[in-house]
Amino acid sequence: MSRAERRKPPRATPCKLTAQKKLASVPPDILDELESLCTARAFERMTTIAHAGEEHAYLCVVRNGVLRMQKTLADGRQHIVGLLFAGDMFGRVYDGPPAFDIEAATDAEICMIPMRPFEALLQKSPELDRIVLINLLRDLDSARDWLIVLANPRIMSRLAGFLLMLTARDEEAGRQLSAGGTVSVLIPISRVDLAHLLGTRVESVSRAFHALAETGCIDIRRPDLVEIRDAEALAAEAGDDLASQNAALSEILEKGRAGGG
Amino acid sequence: MSRAERRKPPRATPCKLTAQKKLASVPPDILDELESLCTARAFERMTTIAHAGEEHAYLCVVRNGVLRMQKTLADGRQHIVGLLFAGDMFGRVYDGPPAFDIEAATDAEICMIPMRPFEALLQKSPELDRIVLINLLRDLDSARDWLIVLANPRIMSRLAGFLLMLTARDEEAGRQLSAGGTVSVLIPISRVDLAHLLGTRVESVSRAFHALAETGCIDIRRPDLVEIRDAEALAAEAGDDLASQNAALSEILEKGRAGGG
DNA sequence: CGGTATTTTGAGTATCGTCAAGGCCAGTGG
DNA sequence: CCACTGGCCTTGACGATACTCAAAATACCG
Numbered sequence: 001m002s003r004a005e006r007r008k009p010p011r012a013t014p015c016k017l018t019a020q021k022k023l024a025s026v027p028p029d030i031l032d033e034l035e036s037l038c039t040a041r042a043f044e045r046m047t048t049i050a051h052a053g054e055e056h057a058y059l060c061v062v063r064n065g066v067l068r069m070q071k072t073l074a075d076g077r078q079h080i081v082g083l084l085f086a087g088d089m090f091g092r093v094y095d096g097p098p099a100f101d102i103e104a105a106t107d108a109e110i111c112m113i114p115m116r117p118f119e120a121l122l123q124k125s126p127e128l129d130r131i132v133l134i135n136l137l138r139d140l141d142s143a144r145d146w147l148i149v150l151a152n153p154r155i156m157s158r159l160a161g162f163l164l165m166l167t168a169r170d171e172e173a174g175r176q177l178s179a180g181g182t183v184s185v186l187i188p189i190s191r192v193d194l195a196h197l198l199g200t201r202v203e204s205v206s207r208a209f210h211a212l213a214e215t216g217c218i219d220i221r222r223p224d225l226v227e228i229r230d231a232e233a234l235a236a237e238a239g240d241d242l243a244s245q246n247a248a249l250s251e252i253l254e255k256g257r258a259g260g261g
Numbered sequence: 262m263s264r265a266e267r268r269k270p271p272r273a274t275p276c277k278l279t280a281q282k283k284l285a286s287v288p289p290d291i292l293d294e295l296e297s298l299c300t301a302r303a304f305e306r307m308t309t310i311a312h313a314g315e316e317h318a319y320l321c322v323v324r325n326g327v328l329r330m331q332k333t334l335a336d337g338r339q340h341i342v343g344l345l346f347a348g349d350m351f352g353r354v355y356d357g358p359p360a361f362d363i364e365a366a367t368d369a370e371i372c373m374i375p376m377r378p379f380e381a382l383l384q385k386s387p388e389l390d391r392i393v394l395i396n397l398l399r400d401l402d403s404a405r406d407w408l409i410v411l412a413n414p415r416i417m418s419r420l421a422g423f424l425l426m427l428t429a430r431d432e433e434a435g436r437q438l439s440a441g442g443t444v445s446v447l448i449p450i451s452r453v454d455l456a457h458l459l460g461t462r463v464e465s466v467s468r469a470f471h472a473l474a475e476t477g478c479i480d481i482r483r484p485d486l487v488e489i490r491d492a493e494a495l496a497a498e499a500g501d502d503l504a505s506q507n508a509a510l511s512e513i514l515e516k517g518r519a520g521g522g
Numbered sequence: 523c524g525g526t527a528t529t530t531t532g533a534g535t536a537t538c539g540t541c542a543a544g545g546c547c548a549g550t551g552g
Numbered sequence: 553c554c555a556c557t558g559g560c561c562t563t564g565a566c567g568a569t570a571c572t573c574a575a576a577a578t579a580c581c582g
Contacts, residue, residue, distance in 0.1 A: 463529075
């Protein structure tokens with residue numbers, strides 16, 4: 001079923017873009033045009049949303065769920081270079097085909113706007129253009145965050161970095177942590193995918209999880225659900241440079257230090 | 262001396278931006294305005310060009326030399342997240358302060374355009390805006406290339422990937438390789454920096470260099486100058502996914518395969 | 523020519539990758 | 553309702569690789 005849905009995305013419904021606070025600065029008339037162009041579509045887990053080498057026909061905004069950007073190698077192995085969460089955009093305006101596939105890591109809903117009309121709108125609205133540009137800058141920062149995480153020689157440290165970045169993405173989690181409490185993080189991808197993302201093997205990922213649990217940093221509730229018990233220890237394990245470098249993350253740790261002792 | 266020059270860049274000279282083929286599609290009148298705003302400045306090796314946390318006052322284009330983007334950690338260690346070569350742009354339009362320092366890895370000349378007037382020009386010229394946008398997309402691809410290189414578990418493979426990306430950046434080198442010949446690549450950063458970039462230690466980098474020399478992939482002329490003897494073997498070592506994924510690189514290898522046997 | 527920074531080499535230890543087997547969970551079919 | 557099956561996660565053992573510490577060799581600069 002999911003394979004058959006690849007080329008014809010299912011369940012097109014109108015989409016309320018006004019909910020996206022990212023788009024707050026866009027003038028109402030442009031926003032109206034955007035909404036008329038935009039359809040929300042649901043994708044099942046494991047379905048491919050965009051293929052590497054095929055020009056993006058849509059500019060997309062993730063409404064909910066998690067997407068993964070990946071390169072599928074000749075031998076069938078997959079290499080993940082990033083994850084996309086709610087609010088993230090993708091689709092390369094003005095440019096040629098992408099180098100990566102986009103797949104739904106979980107069931108996901110996506111706002112899709114046909115590319116050509118979107119580009120036309122981009123030229124009409126400097127505000128919208130700015131948002132796209134700033135969004136790209138954020139993506140770049142995010143990719144460089146990943147570089148720092150991956151540059152860490154120890155797998156356990158890389159996993160710590162991953163967990164922190166996952167937490168930083170989620171405002172809700174941030175609030176709970178800064179209240180001095182613990183927070184549960186849902187890990188949206190399998191161990192295999194996580195291994196690809198961290199540049200290692202499944203077994204090492206598993207061992208790293210349990211090593212972090214051993215030191216009291218985390219508590220493994222389910223394979224895909226961990227509780228952050230000591231965010232600071234986790235940050236220390238990740239190398240601390242990560243925390244000092246990521247604004248959202250350092251804010252969380254800062255608050256946690258003040259509130260939770 | 263070099264420390265003193267940090268805040269007041271030396272030797273401001275007018276700058277011919279028409280030479281940048283990237284800017285070919287910009288209308289002449291806009292280009293004139295750009296050139297009147299732009300001054301070229303020379304930076305000595307090791308001098309800081311932009312500080313993390315300080316908003317960029319200039320949009321910059323590298324004329325020659327190599328720059329490194331890095332995070333300086335609390336304990337003084339430095340972590341490199343990318344290199345900038347001739348033609349590369351940096352400076353975040355519309356956005357807040359950057360998370361990384363920019364330092365000259367070699368002596369370098371840089372075109373600097375004051376940010377506010379540049380942003381004004383950006384709103385006047387959709388062509389210029391597009392160029393900035395597409396440039397960002399390229400940076401993003403480049404960062405993701407790095408992710409794939411860094412995800413490789415073996416240091417020797419990461420070094421192979423680094424050398425190939427270095428070669429792919431340099432059109433001259435590409436041409437020589439595609440003629441079936443060998444090509445010498447100047448490594449613009451020290452072993453320590455390279456170790457930081459590859460997420461490992463100096464000793465391992467050194468060993469990896471000599472391991473690649475042992476297998477005949479490269480020839481070490483000087484510590485900072487290696488000759489690529491077998492680009493294909495290097496690509497195989499780097500994992501091949503890198504080559505298939507990077508357009509410039511695969512083109513070079515393609516030509517080399519056809520021309521040099 | 524001497525002093526310094528960088529690179530290289532060596533030995534020992536920790537970590538990770540590989541191969542193999544076992545356990546847990548959900549979905550399937552009796 | 554229960555046994556079976558397949559996918560995913562975990563654990564164990566062993567060899568390969570990389571990190572740490574220490575020291576020597578080389579290149580660079582005045």
